[in-house]
Each structure stands twice: as C-alpha cells, then as structure tokens.
Amino acid sequence: MIIDVHVHPQFLEPQPGNIPSQLETRKLDIVANPQHFPIALGLTSRYYYQRDHVMLPLPEFVSQMDEAKIDKITLVNPAIKGVPVRPMNEGVAKLLEAYPDRFIGFAGFDPNNGAQAVQEIEYAVENLGFSGIKSVPSTLELDINDKAFYPCYKKAEELGIPILVHTGSVIIKGCRVKYVHPLMIDDVAFDFPDLKIICAHLGGWQYMDAINMLVHHANVFADISFWPLNPFYVDMVPWSLLEKTVSNKILFGSDYPAGQTPKEAAAAVQKLPISQGFKERILGKNAAKILGLQG
Numbered sequence: 001m002i003i004d005v006h007v008h009p010q011f012l013e014p015q016p017g018n019i020p021s022q023l024e025t026r027k028l029d030i031v032a033n034p035q036h037f038p039i040a041l042g043l044t045s046r047y048y049y050q051r052d053h054v055m056l057p058l059p060e061f062v063s064q065m066d067e068a069k070i071d072k073i074t075l076v077n078p079a080i081k082g083v084p085v086r087p088m089n090e091g092v093a094k095l096l097e098a099y100p101d102r103f104i105g106f107a108g109f110d111p112n113n114g115a116q117a118v119q120e121i122e123y124a125v126e127n128l129g130f131s132g133i134k135s136v137p138s139t140l141e142l143d144i145n146d147k148a149f150y151p152c153y154k155k156a157e158e159l160g161i162p163i164l165v166h167t168g169s170v171i172i173k174g175c176r177v178k179y180v181h182p183l184m185i186d187d188v189a190f191d192f193p194d195l196k197i198i199c200a201h202l203g204g205w206q207y208m209d210a211i212n213m214l215v216h217h218a219n220v221f222a223d224i225s226f227w228p229l230n231p232f233y234v235d236m237v238p239w240s241l242l243e244k245t246v247s248n249k250i251l252f253g254s255d256y257p258a259g260q261t262p263k264e265a266a267a268a269v270q271k272l273p274i275s276q277g278f279k280e281r282i283l284g285k286n287a288a289k290i291l292g293l294q295g
Contacts (some may be wrong), residue, residue, distance in 0.1 A: 001284040001293065004262040005074040006164065006200060006225040006253030009092055010041070011058040028174040031141060034080045036174055043173040044258045048230060053257040058095075061261075065102065068263040071284070072104055072293070076134035076164060079108035081141055085120050093128040104291065105130040106164055110140060111148040118155045125159050131291060132156075136166040138175035144184035153192045162196035162290055168204020168227065172258065182210040189217035196290055198251060201227045207237060214246040221290065222246075224282070225253030229260060229268040243278045250278075251287045 028043070030036045045053035056064065065073065075092050079085045089107045096105050107124030109117045124130040133156055137144050144165060156163050167182040182203035189197055199222040203210025207228070213220045228237045242250055254265035269282055287293075 001072070001288055002068070002070045002266060003072045003074070003252060003284045003287040003291070003293070004070055004254050004256075004265065005198065005251045005287050006223050007073045007075055007256045007262060008041075008258065009075045009077055009095055010038075010055050010257050011061055030172070030174040031081050031139060034083050037080070037172075040172050040174040041258050044171075047173065048226070048232075049259065050232075054261055055257045056261065061256075062099065062102065064261060064263040068266045070262050070266060072102060073262065074104045074106055074132070074164075074287075074291075076106045077108050078134045078136040078139060078166070079110040080139045081110060081112055083110075085110055086123070089120070089124045089128060089130070093124075093130075096129055104132075106132040106134040109133055109135070109152055111142060111146070111152050112140060114148075115151070118151050121152060121155050121159070125161060130161075132162045132164060134164045136172070136175070137179040138166065138171055138177070141176070141179065143179050144181075145187035149188075150191070153188060153195055157192045157195040162198055162221075164198045164200055164223070166201065167199040167210055167222075168201050168206045171204075182206050182213055185210075185213045185220060186216070189213065189220050193219055195219060196221065198223055198290070200253070201225055201255070202237070202250075211238075211242070211246065214249045221249045221251060221286070223251040223253035224269075225255035225265070226259035229254075229265050231268075234268070234272075239272055239274050243274050247278050247281055248286055248289075250282050251290070252283045 030040050041053050077088050085108045092105050096103050107130040109120050111117045169177045171177050197220045199210050202222045204227045254260050254262045
C-alpha cells in the first residue's frame, strides 16, 4: 500500500499571469490577504523548485495516482487566521465522498477562535468523516507550542486522531518562519503523550532537530514532503541515519501542488540510497499503522 500523507486539494488549472511583479511580492502576506494564497503557492514552487507549481484537473490527478500505484491520499487544507474553516473542511468532505476509497481528510482549524476551534475538529471528525487535523502555525501566527493550541491538541488526543504540523523554515511565501521550529514539538509531545504528531517536511532546514524529536518521543513522526525529496536538497538528508534509528517513523508525502506531484514524489523515494524494506515502510506501511489501515 502506498499512502501520500500530504496533499493540498488544489485541482484547478493554473491561471497564467497571476504572479505579481517583484515589487508586489515584497508585500506578499497571506495572513493579511488570504486571497494571495494561490500566488504564494506559485512563488514557493518557483523559489524552491525553480518551476511553476503543477496543478492537475481532478480526473488526471486520480489517473496519476493509478499510474504510480498510490492507493490513498491524505488531503490537508490548513486554516488561515481569521478565515472561516467550516466551508473549507466541507469542501474537502465532498472530495472524500466522491472518492471514499482513495482520499482521507485532515481538517483545518484555527485555535485563535478558542472553543470554536475544538467544535470544528469534533464536527470534522464526527460529521464529515475526517481522520486527522492539519496545522501550519505560521498562517495562524501562533507558535507550535502556544497554549492556544492546547485545547485542540487535547481534543485530537481524545478522538485518537493524528495531527500533521508544518515544521521547519521551508515555508509558503508570505508567512513568517519563526512559528514553526521543530524543537517546539518537544513541549507538545511531552504534554500530550498519546497524541500522534507528524512533523511535516522533516523539519526543513532544521532536519536534525526534527530527527531529535523522532528519537526522543515515541509519539512523534515525520513526513518527507517538499524539502527532503527536493532534487536540490535530497542529498543533504541523512537517509542512512533515518533507516538505522527511526525507520518506522518516516512517512511519504508530496506537498502537491507546492512541491511535487504524488507520482513524482513516489519516484523520488524509489531513488533514495536506502533498502527496499525502508522504502516500503516510507511509502505506506508506517502511515497505514498511524491511520489504522491495512498496510
């Protein structure tokens, strides 16, 4: 079984000409201007991958899943501060209904809304069929270990669902880096020992700090979306160390459309300098255990 745990549900055709001028990019702020999110996606791909992001029509996306033998995709749609999350989560739920055997939902939530954030998590899991939650603390302007998150972490722990948290300085353009250092996971993992925490992007440039968290905490995992599989950075990652120390904690992810397509990312995993057994654990066996699936 192959499972991509990190896909953003962006399936519209890319709109040419919507990347602003250099002067305007300096003013990019998706918290202040959430409508800039598509522009930020394009810039993120250009700056880190030196290409435009690849957005596919939904039927073609599913077709590529079939070609790459990818069984399931986790759709993640993190909240932006001040933007209502219910319509966003309900939009993802429609995709879950359309492809119940292929898509898994991780709900967005905004801890800035207090008790309402906890209610949105409950609603997403109990009414919409979501299996986890996703957070990019930078788009919420909160540290990973900010106490505003704690009621949400507690609810996820009670529901027995994992959380996928953006970690590391690999960050969508228009957001601040300071909120997402992987060492802040330390507090959360200690305070919520039964919460399964997935560090997105293996902590980015702070990958050794993320690996520290994986070794130190039984309930901490990491996906390798966007940065670790990037052809410019893949050789920096200590793949042999990961195989020897935390081979049961590394999950496959693409970060489509900002990074690679799931098909491209799966091919990149097959080229890694690791054993075939570790590749199989990365591609699906580890995620299947976390998600309670047969792998």
